[in-house]
Amino acid sequence: MTLSDAFLDQARSNRSLGSPFTARVLTLLADRLAPGNPVVDRMNDWPGDIGNRGASLALRLLGGLHWLVLAGDCPDLAACYPPNPRPDDATLIAALDRALAEHQPTLMRALDYPPQTNEVRRAAVMIATAHWLAEQFGISRFIASELGAAAGLNLMWDKYRLDLACGVFGPRSSAVRLDPEWRGPCPPDAEIEVIDRRGADLHPIDPHDPDDALRLTSYLWPDQPWRIERARAAMALAGATVDKADAGDWLAERLATLHPGTIHLVTHTVAWQYFGEETYTKCTAAFDAAGARATDDAPLARLSMEGDDRKGEGAPIILTIWPGGHVIKLGRVDFHGRWVDWNAPAHLPGKPRKKLKPKE
Structure with a gap:
C-alpha cells in the first residue's frame, strides 16, 4: 500500500x-x-x-x-x-x-504515537459483558485490566451510564451517558463492583495533565463535538492507574495471583494491532498460564474488540473465558460504539447460569 x-x-x-x-x-x-x-x-x-x-x-x-x-x-x-x-x-x-x-x-x-482515542462509547460492550459474566458465575466483584489503555478512560466502565431501550445499567447520575443503537437481547441486570482497576500502555496519558488531555482530544474528530464532550466528561471521572509498560510483561505480572470470589476481566480495543510479535507471544502465554490456574470461583475473561477484514462492519466482540478456554462470539460493535450487535448466548456452554440478586 x-x-x-x-x-x-x-x-x-x-x-x-x-x-x-x-x-x-x-x-x-x-x-x-x-x-x-x-x-x-x-x-x-x-x-x-x-x-x-x-x-x-x-x-x-x-x-x-x-x-x-x-x-x-x-x-x-x-x-x-x-x-x-x-x-x-x-x-x-x-x-x-x-x-x-x-x-x-x-x-x-x-x-511518534499510535492513535489513542480511548473511544468511551466502546465501554457499552464492557458494561454488558460484565453483567453477563456476573450472571454466569454468580460473582459481582471484578478486577478490571486493560492492554493499550492510553488514559484509562475505558477502565472506568462501571462509572458510566448505559441507556438502552430495555433498561439502564450503571449509575444513573453519571456524567458519561452511553446510548448506542442496541441490536439483540438485553444484558442481564446485576450488581457490579470493581475492586481494582489498572492498565498498561507504552505511552500512557494523564487525563488530568493539560498537555496530555490536549493530545488525547486531538485524536477525536472536530466535526463530531459530541465525542469530544463525552471524552472530557470521562476525563473528569478518570481515576485508573495506567502503567508505562509493555503489555506482555505487565500482563504476566498482573495475572500472577488468583483472587477468589472475583472475576478478572481483561480488555483490549483496537490496540492489539499496535503490539509487536514479542508482545503478542508474551500476552498469549500470560493468558494461557493464568487460564490454567483459573477456577469457577476465580475466573479469567479476555474481552477483545479488534478490527478484522469485514470493513465497514465494525469489530468482532470476542470473549474468552477460563477455566475451559471457551471462546464466545458476542457479536459486533461499531468502532466508535454507535451501535452494538449483541448476540450473547443464554449461558456459558456446559455450565448452568447462576442467578444474582437483582438490583433494587
Whole structure:
C-alpha cells in the first residue's frame, strides 16, 4: 500500500464513521505527499503496515493537525476547522501546506504515537459483558485490566451510564451517558463492583495533565463535538492507574495471583494491532498460564474488540473465558460504539447460569 492509498483508505473509513470533514482533509492530503518534506519523508520510509490495520499513519498525522488547532498554534488551519464555516478547497489546501511546512516538530511528535482515542462509547460492550459474566458465575466483584489503555478512560466502565431501550445499567447520575443503537437481547441486570482497576500502555496519558488531555482530544474528530464532550466528561471521572509498560510483561505480572470470589476481566480495543510479535507471544502465554490456574470461583475473561477484514462492519466482540478456554462470539460493535450487535448466548456452554440478586 502506498502512502497516498493509505490516506484515501482512511478517508473512506472516516466518511463511513460520520466524519466528512476529516475524510475531506485526508483526501486532500493524499495528493500532497511528495518527498522533500521531513514529515512526509518519515511516513514514506515507515516500515511495515502503514494502513488502518497497522501503524495508522493517516490518523497519526490527522491527530497532529488537530493538535495544532486545539493548541492555537496554527490560526490559518484553525479557521478552516469546525465549527467555522466550510472553506473552499484552495483555502484548506493552503492551510494544510502551511501546517506541514511550519509546524514539523509538532507533527513529528504526533507520528511518534499510535492513535489513542480511548473511544468511551466502546465501554457499552464492557458494561454488558460484565453483567453477563456476573450472571454466569454468580460473582459481582471484578478486577478490571486493560492492554493499550492510553488514559484509562475505558477502565472506568462501571462509572458510566448505559441507556438502552430495555433498561439502564450503571449509575444513573453519571456524567458519561452511553446510548448506542442496541441490536439483540438485553444484558442481564446485576450488581457490579470493581475492586481494582489498572492498565498498561507504552505511552500512557494523564487525563488530568493539560498537555496530555490536549493530545488525547486531538485524536477525536472536530466535526463530531459530541465525542469530544463525552471524552472530557470521562476525563473528569478518570481515576485508573495506567502503567508505562509493555503489555506482555505487565500482563504476566498482573495475572500472577488468583483472587477468589472475583472475576478478572481483561480488555483490549483496537490496540492489539499496535503490539509487536514479542508482545503478542508474551500476552498469549500470560493468558494461557493464568487460564490454567483459573477456577469457577476465580475466573479469567479476555474481552477483545479488534478490527478484522469485514470493513465497514465494525469489530468482532470476542470473549474468552477460563477455566475451559471457551471462546464466545458476542457479536459486533461499531468502532466508535454507535451501535452494538449483541448476540450473547443464554449461558456459558456446559455450565448452568447462576442467578444474582437483582438490583433494587
